[in-house]
Amino acid sequence: MSFNIYDLTSFTEWIHNSLSQAMSPGWVTVTEMVIVGVAFLTFYAIVGLFLVYAERKVCAFMQNRLGPNRVGPFGLFQTIADLTKLLFVELVSIRKADKVLFNLAPFIVIIASFMAIAAIPFAKGLHAIDLNIGVLYVLAVSSLGVIGILLAGWSSNNKYSLIGAMRSGAQVVSYELSVGLSLLTIVVLAGTMQLSEIVEAQRHGWFIFTGHIPAFIAFVIFIISSTAETNRGPFDLAEAESELTAGFHTEYSGIKFAFFFLAEYINMFIVASIASTLFLGGWMPLHIGSWEGFNNVMDFIPPFFWYLGKTGFIIFIMMWFKWTFPRLRIDQLLKLEWKYLLPINLVNILLMALIVLLEWHF
């Protein structure tokens, strides 16, 4: 059996068919769920560890440093060493903390990010569920994480944590709006909420090019507001190292802290994936009009690498933000959202609707 790396539908179908031959349909579903679960867990761990390493390297190079360079070649195993160390760190129990919520919070954060990853199309025919309301699902699930942050802040019995959690609550709730509206701009253009179809619709040009200026504005707004939604710098007010020491996870140690830490990076990966799927064509190679030769060369690169490349590019931009800008204050953060991003976004959707109605897009 040979697989086409440009279209993995045959691969997934082959797994399904061979399982169906071996067991009853009920068991097939269960087995497939387990396979997907294990695959995602592995993927999750690898992406998380690699992103931590990448962030440290990127910021080091921006700051005239070398970054991790001791464990393994170019320090590649540094994060694995760090994780191993975190596994052995004592889990300090906090006096007068709400034990149940305190222990529950990291799991909520990590489960929310885990659920969101399921709907993302990694390559043609390679995604766990292809919901017909994929965009809505991702939006809904990714905002669950804030509950974990609020719980962590509340249950820690620490004023710094509480301030961090409250900031995070206000921040995520308001920036959710911008994320939703900027994605809606693309939904208006694509005419569907199904992620696989959105990707397919970008066969002849990515939405950021075909959608004229509104799509570009939506892209910029999405990058800004999704950075805020993932609590990353310059919007890292929930952690705000120089003000609140570590914000909502001040009291966490060991593996529970590692969960928060990993979830932050996975969230970044998810929003970058969504951005690349909706604006940059997901796994779709770069096609320019009728340049046949160029398009063929682009088609030669497997879609999974296109996807990884685009996601990596957006993650790099988000890291670039974080390591350049000073942090905003909470009222300025809300001002940015309600006075600038939201009005621009609303006008932007109108413009996009107009463009779609008049069929000005390519």
Added chain:
Amino acid sequence: MKSILKYFSEIFYGVKSLLGGMRVTGSYFFRPSTIVTQKYPENRDSLVMFDRFKGEVVMPHNEKNEHKCTGCGICEINCPNGTIEIISKMVETEDGKKKKAIDKHIYRLGMCTFCGLCVKTCPSNALAFGQEFEHAVFDRSELIKVLNQPGSQLEKGVE
């Protein structure tokens, strides 16, 4: 109308200033030649400290195992922390006279603040600063050093 213009010019200048900042960090990112990190234990062989670097106080000895310390104790008096302690002994010179000489010049590295007063005030230039800087030890008693080497003599002609 004016306020609308202001609204958009604020956005424009804001974005412009942000891009200016990103240009600085971005330009360093793509120029790895500007990295200033030294890989310390690896570059140990090529690492040269400045000659005046104050690593520790040493007592230079010449090839005949002779030093210049007369045991006068001026460094001990001048030291603000009691870092230096001089234990002297009486020796008999060739012409039969008894003379004070140094037995042990004790230097407690752990207490030294590297003010340089001992080196500066020494009348016979017996002390100097060494460039050694890797002083970490597992036992604090190893930081108490005897500067004059065993069996060393006072150099001829130093009073």
Added chain:
Amino acid sequence: MENVLNSTVEEQQEYIINMGPQHPSTHGVLRLVLSLKGETVLSVEPHIGYIHRGIEKMCESITYPQIIHLTDRMDYLSAHINNEAVCLAVEKALDVEVPERVKYIRTIMAELTRIQSHQLWWASFGMDLGALTCFFYGLRDREKILDIFEETTGGRMIVSYNCPGGLMYDIHPNFQTRVKEFISYFRKILPEYNQLLTDNVIFHERSKGMGVLTREDAIAFGITGPSARASGFSCDVRKHEPYSAYDKVKINEIMYSAGDTFHRYTARIDEMWESMNIIEQLIDNIPEGPFFVKMKPVVKLPEGEYYQRVETARGELGVYIISDGNKNPYRIKFRSPNFSNLWVMNHISKGNKIADLVAISGSLDLVIPDIDR
């Protein structure tokens, strides 16, 4: 304060939070007791003394040359200038005129110290605001000055280069070329600082109009240094009461009138430019000659009281010596700039957010060991 503690949360709606002694943005072991309402700061109560080493008392039992190694450790970022203050006071008391060469070298070293102190301040101020990259750029450039120090004095931060009557050693032969190299390098780098932080719109939002200190308040609280000059209080000792070689150079006193965080920031950035100008006026004209005056082995000050003030990177440092004719001072008192600058914090940060408090305390540029001494 007691009211707050005795009343219930429902009545008072304020809560108290301890910022420090271990907190990333207090730059040392300063403890600020904040009373907050939501995120708004109602009052700040600084608690000091966590790094009190009794330097003034220790000075009473050691000789004048030995005091140098303690003043190094007060405000460790302007170690050279602290030492200079003590040396000038002792020289004044003994009526010793140091050679011109010493004056020039002291001035150049003091200005280099000022630049490196402001570089570190810029680095940590950026970090307070969340721009972590500033920290590394600031330290990277500071390293170049520290290398110059190390080559000449043997120490990097704790230089111990002054002694009553002159200098410990002559300058290194490479000193002049290295300083000139540094200045031409740093003149290119400073605009980058501006691009990265000063012009940034987020930074403007964070700092403009925050923590306004009026000229009257600055005088009333005894604020000195760049923080006071940003409020329009002309207090540069280098200009008003020149010591060392400052009477031979043209100094522009950096003055602003707004007195907010942003202008305290720009005042320091401009001071770096000004310091480079001062060094450039002196570096080629260092006169030949001895680098110290022969002093008696035991320095004894005649009975009396002596006062000398100098301009450190943070403000005015005063050294007040009472001598009873012995080799040790009878009493020595340092008027340290950070101590006075700290107490204005409550006044100017009331009603601001926690994030602004961090920015304000960063803009006052406090060095905690100098407060406690």
